Amino acid sequence: MKTYLVGGAVRDRLLGLPVQDRDYVVVGATPEEMQQAGFKQVGADFPVFLHPVSGEQYALARTERKTGRGYHGFAVSFSPQVTLEQDLQRRDLTINAMAEDAAGQVIDPYGGQADLAAGRLRHVSPAFAEDPVRILRVARFAARFHGLGFVLARETLALMGQMVDAGEVDALVPERVWQEFERALREPDPQRFVSVLRDCGALARVLPELDQLFGVPQPAGPHPEIDTGVHVLMVLEQAACLCDDPQARFAALMHDLGKGTTPPAKWPTHHGHEARGVVLLKGLCARLKVPVAYRELALAVARDHGRAHRALELRPDTLLDVIERSDALRRPQRFAQFLLACEADHRGRTGFEQAPYPQAQRLQLALEAARGVDVASLAQQGLTGEAMRDALRAARTRAIASALPTA
Structure with a gap:
C-alpha cells in the first residue's frame, strides 16, 4: 500500500499558491484494508475514505470506462493492481495529473510541470472527451489562472468543440451546470469562464440566453464596444x-x-x-x-x-x-x-x-433617508391600511427630498 498526494494540492504548491485541500490516492489497497486501518468509507460510486484523524480524503486508485452518454455513463474499476499512472491518466488537465510521494518527490507522467511553466491548460488524454463536466471545469480553471497568464491549449479547445458537436454537453444536468458556474463566479476572472464556453460552442447549449447577446449591436455613443x-x-x-x-x-x-x-x-x-x-x-x-x-x-x-x-x-x-x-x-x-x-x-x-x-x-x-422615517409616530396617529401606506410613502419622499443635495 502506497499513498500519494494528488491533484490541486500538488499543482498549487508548485505554483507557490496556498494549498487549500489535500486529496490522496492509495495504490495497492483494498476497501477492507482501508477500513481495518481506521478509515471511514464514504461515497457510493467508488471507495473514498476519510482519514480517522485529519478527515482528509483518500481514494483508491481507479480506472474508468465509458459506457454511455453524459458524466454518469462510466464503469469504475478499482483494485490493488491499478497503478498510479493509470489513475492519473483519467484526470482532466495535465496540471491536475501530478502526484507527490511521502518524500516530496513529484510524479509527473503526463507533462504537468512543463505545462505549468508554459502557462498551458492541456488535457491529459483522449479520455477527456468522455466526460462533459470537464468542459465546465476547464473553463473554470481558465477563470482561475487567467491572471497568471494561463491559456487554453489549441488541441484541448478543439476537443471541447468536438464534444459539443457530438452532443455530450446536452447530457449535463442543470444542477451540475450551476455548480460549476457558481464556482466560476468566485474565481478572479469569471468572464473567462463565459468566453471559453463560447469559444468551444458550449455557451449556446448551457446558457443560450447569454450566447445570443453576441453580435447584437448597441448605440456607439454610450457603448463604444x-x-x-x-x-x-x-x-x-x-x-x-x-x-x-x-x-x-x-x-x-x-x-x-x-x-x-x-x-x-x-x-x-x-x-x-x-x-x-x-x-x-x-x-x-x-x-x-x-x-x-x-x-x-x-x-x-x-x-x-x-x-x-x-x-x-x-x-x-x-x-x-x-x-x-x-x-x-x-x-x-x-x-x-x-x-x-x-x-x-x-x-x-x-x-x-x-x-x-x-x-x-x-x-x-x-435609502438612508427613507429608512430614517419614524414609522411608529405615524402609527400613533391612528393611521391604518391604505392611509398608513400613503402617509408613510409621503413621509419617505419628503425625507429623501430633504436629504439630497440640490444642484
Missing part, C-alpha cells in the same frame, strides 16, 4: 474588480439578457429590454435551479439598472420606487449588492473602466 456580448463580459470583469461577491457578479452578468430578443429592425436601440430580460432571467434561473438569493438580486438589477443610472435626475418619489422595488428598506445589504452590479454595468464599457458612479452615493443617501 458596440457588441452586447462583449459588453456583458466587460461588466462581469468590472464586477470582479469591485467585489468578491458571486451574487453581485451573477446579477451584473445577467442584467442585459433582454437585448438578445430585440428585433434586428430596431437595432441598435433596445427599448423595453429590461422587461424582456426579466422574463428570460426567470426562465434561466428556473432551468438551472439558481438559488433564491442569486435570482432575486439579478431580477432587481435586470429590472432597474436603467433607473439607477438616471439617479442623478430622478425625482425623490421615483428614487423611492427604485428603493421599494429592490426591497432595500428591508434588505439594505442586498441594495448595496444592487448598486455594485449597476456600477459594474456603468464601468463595463470601452473607455469607462475607471469612470466614477455618483449615482450609487445618491441612491444610498436616499
Whole structure:
C-alpha cells in the first residue's frame, strides 16, 4: 500500500499558491484494508475514505470506462493492481495529473510541470472527451489562472468543440451546470469562464440566453464596444474588480439578457429590454435551479439598472420606487449588492473602466433617508391600511427630498 498526494494540492504548491485541500490516492489497497486501518468509507460510486484523524480524503486508485452518454455513463474499476499512472491518466488537465510521494518527490507522467511553466491548460488524454463536466471545469480553471497568464491549449479547445458537436454537453444536468458556474463566479476572472464556453460552442447549449447577446449591436455613443456580448463580459470583469461577491457578479452578468430578443429592425436601440430580460432571467434561473438569493438580486438589477443610472435626475418619489422595488428598506445589504452590479454595468464599457458612479452615493443617501422615517409616530396617529401606506410613502419622499443635495 502506497499513498500519494494528488491533484490541486500538488499543482498549487508548485505554483507557490496556498494549498487549500489535500486529496490522496492509495495504490495497492483494498476497501477492507482501508477500513481495518481506521478509515471511514464514504461515497457510493467508488471507495473514498476519510482519514480517522485529519478527515482528509483518500481514494483508491481507479480506472474508468465509458459506457454511455453524459458524466454518469462510466464503469469504475478499482483494485490493488491499478497503478498510479493509470489513475492519473483519467484526470482532466495535465496540471491536475501530478502526484507527490511521502518524500516530496513529484510524479509527473503526463507533462504537468512543463505545462505549468508554459502557462498551458492541456488535457491529459483522449479520455477527456468522455466526460462533459470537464468542459465546465476547464473553463473554470481558465477563470482561475487567467491572471497568471494561463491559456487554453489549441488541441484541448478543439476537443471541447468536438464534444459539443457530438452532443455530450446536452447530457449535463442543470444542477451540475450551476455548480460549476457558481464556482466560476468566485474565481478572479469569471468572464473567462463565459468566453471559453463560447469559444468551444458550449455557451449556446448551457446558457443560450447569454450566447445570443453576441453580435447584437448597441448605440456607439454610450457603448463604444458596440457588441452586447462583449459588453456583458466587460461588466462581469468590472464586477470582479469591485467585489468578491458571486451574487453581485451573477446579477451584473445577467442584467442585459433582454437585448438578445430585440428585433434586428430596431437595432441598435433596445427599448423595453429590461422587461424582456426579466422574463428570460426567470426562465434561466428556473432551468438551472439558481438559488433564491442569486435570482432575486439579478431580477432587481435586470429590472432597474436603467433607473439607477438616471439617479442623478430622478425625482425623490421615483428614487423611492427604485428603493421599494429592490426591497432595500428591508434588505439594505442586498441594495448595496444592487448598486455594485449597476456600477459594474456603468464601468463595463470601452473607455469607462475607471469612470466614477455618483449615482450609487445618491441612491444610498436616499435609502438612508427613507429608512430614517419614524414609522411608529405615524402609527400613533391612528393611521391604518391604505392611509398608513400613503402617509408613510409621503413621509419617505419628503425625507429623501430633504436629504439630497440640490444642484
